[in-house]
Amino acid sequence: MKPEFDLCVIGGGSAGLVVAAGGAGLGAKVALVEKRALGGDCLWTGCVPSKALLHSAKVAHTVRTARRAAVGADEPEPDLPAAMARVRAVIQTLEPHDSPARFRGLGVEVVFGAGRFIDSGRFEVEGRTLTAKRFVIATGSRPALPPIPGLGLTPFLTNETLFELREPVPRLVILGAGPIGMEMAQAFRRLGSEVEVLDSAEQALPKEDRDLSALVERQLVEEGVRFSLGCEALEAAPAPNGIRLTVRGPTGAQRGIEGSHLLIAVGRKPNLEDLGLDAAGVALENGRLALDARLRTANRRIYACGDVAGPFLFTHTAEHQAGVVLKNALFHLPVRAETRAVPWCTFTDPELARVGLSEREAAERGVPHRAYGFDFENLDRAVTDDAARGRAKLVTSPRGTILGAAIAGAGAGELIHEYVLAMRHKLKVSDLAGAIHVYPTLAQVNRRLAEQRLKAGLTPAAKRWLKRIFGLRGN
Numbered sequence: 001m002k003p004e005f006d007l008c009v010i011g012g013g014s015a016g017l018v019v020a021a022g023g024a025g026l027g028a029k030v031a032l033v034e035k036r037a038l039g040g041d042c043l044w045t046g047c048v049p050s051k052a053l054l055h056s057a058k059v060a061h062t063v064r065t066a067r068r069a070a071v072g073a074d075e076p077e078p079d080l081p082a083a084m085a086r087v088r089a090v091i092q093t094l095e096p097h098d099s100p101a102r103f104r105g106l107g108v109e110v111v112f113g114a115g116r117f118i119d120s121g122r123f124e125v126e127g128r129t130l131t132a133k134r135f136v137i138a139t140g141s142r143p144a145l146p147p148i149p150g151l152g153l154t155p156f157l158t159n160e161t162l163f164e165l166r167e168p169v170p171r172l173v174i175l176g177a178g179p180i181g182m183e184m185a186q187a188f189r190r191l192g193s194e195v196e197v198l199d200s201a202e203q204a205l206p207k208e209d210r211d212l213s214a215l216v217e218r219q220l221v222e223e224g225v226r227f228s229l230g231c232e233a234l235e236a237a238p239a240p241n242g243i244r245l246t247v248r249g250p251t252g253a254q255r256g257i258e259g260s261h262l263l264i265a266v267g268r269k270p271n272l273e274d275l276g277l278d279a280a281g282v283a284l285e286n287g288r289l290a291l292d293a294r295l296r297t298a299n300r301r302i303y304a305c306g307d308v309a310g311p312f313l314f315t316h317t318a319e320h321q322a323g324v325v326l327k328n329a330l331f332h333l334p335v336r337a338e339t340r341a342v343p344w345c346t347f348t349d350p351e352l353a354r355v356g357l358s359e360r361e362a363a364e365r366g367v368p369h370r371a372y373g374f375d376f377e378n379l380d381r382a383v384t385d386d387a388a389r390g391r392a393k394l395v396t397s398p399r400g401t402i403l404g405a406a407i408a409g410a411g412a413g414e415l416i417h418e419y420v421l422a423m424r425h426k427l428k429v430s431d432l433a434g435a436i437h438v439y440p441t442l443a444q445v446n447r448r449l450a451e452q453r454l455k456a457g458l459t460p461a462a463k464r465w466l467k468r469i470f471g472l473r474g475n
Ligand SMILES: Cc1cc2nc3c(=O)[nH]c(=O)nc-3n(C[C@H](O)[C@H](O)[C@H](O)COP(=O)(O)OP(=O)(O)OC[C@H]3O[C@@H](n4cnc5c(N)ncnc54)[C@H](O)[C@@H]3O)c2cc1C
Pocket: 010, 011, 012, 013, 014, 015, 016, 033, 034, 035, 036, 037, 038, 039, 040, 041, 042, 043, 045, 046, 047, 048, 050, 051, 113, 114, 115, 138, 139, 140, 141, 159, 180, 271, 274, 275, 305, 306, 307, 308, 313, 314, 315, 316, 317, 318, 347
């Protein structure tokens, strides 16, 4: 019997929505299955609420530091419950874009419920059997919970409950100094909470180069965030005013940390349970979906994209992978998912953005490389704007191929795109250095950084030749 749909998408977050809207727009008959609400983590519990809260926090910080710009201002009066109400209002403003009505209007059949595969070509949901030529698993991820004794009896928050807070948070303890932990540490601190961040890693933002993450860490410390790094959480328990963690520090000494609230932000787990993957012939590898470069599972009619596919857990990679799936599933084009020129950004202030290899990764992987740096304090616009805390780094092969770039500094999330384009189109460092950049902009950091590589590439012998040929008389 002919399948009812061309595409059946399971999960209506960033990845699934792009597949569904794109598929319908291209003329496919699409079913979209969602167990909660369309929009996924990004809209309800991830990017949108976190960035909306960071905005309120930034306004508070700007008022608090107005005197640095010679502008008199009273102390701000941050109000966390009101800021959270604003977060929810922002979500409501954006929600119609992801609403069932909009998708039904695009011709997508939206089915609510959590279903499962009953064989390699049928997905059952709420008593209905959906058949499709191609399926797409886009069920996202959820917060991973660390196996800390007592955690089950201790009240804690994750990104799934944080933005529902309606009460003040006098003292927030955050487990995890990754991007989510760091963004929320700064947001809550700027909005008036005392904040302590714990991590077993010895640096904040442990995936980034130490010199760059240290800039962000120093900023947060100056704002009053306390860090306990290299610390292991041994036990969690409820306390009269909230929670208590027992931790072992880097020296082996134990101590207790109390907070009114505990936020767990130690990583993510793919949502793979109860989908009937065995029945569908979809294989796992080390607890993750086994996928080829075209994002096909072991059952070639079933694809995956977004957080559930990994390895990058971002909305923009979910959207990119959705496009790859559409091209492969509908048009049988052998398009591969990008894994090299993939950018990301931690939206602290200063931001920390990266694309490609970091200096440390290049060293750890034994990749021959050179690294160059340029500090924001040497950038006129950063000085005029009181944003001199920052550093940009470029990692190239010895011959000058760009392997990666990272920026800690104001506007890093915008500035990184020049390197994304350069890497994607295999531009040379000299192309970046030769492109005229508007003065005075922060984007000039990209040209100045490229010049570091060109200067370093000028060997003493080459300099001697230039001097001889052109009769130059300097040193
Ligand atoms: C606090 C936080 C801040 C973030 N900030 C950023 C940021 O600034 N920039 C960025 O790029 N990324 C950010 N992210 C990551 C981003 O939110 C995710 O990468 C993105 O949402 C992944 O989209 P997805 O479609 O794969 O998954 P999701 O958005 O999680 O969507 C999956 C959907 O599948 C549904 N589902 C699950 N199981 C089933 C089932 N069995 N049947 C039917 N439906 C099911 C879920 O209900 C959900 O709606 C952030 C994440 C968090 C947690």
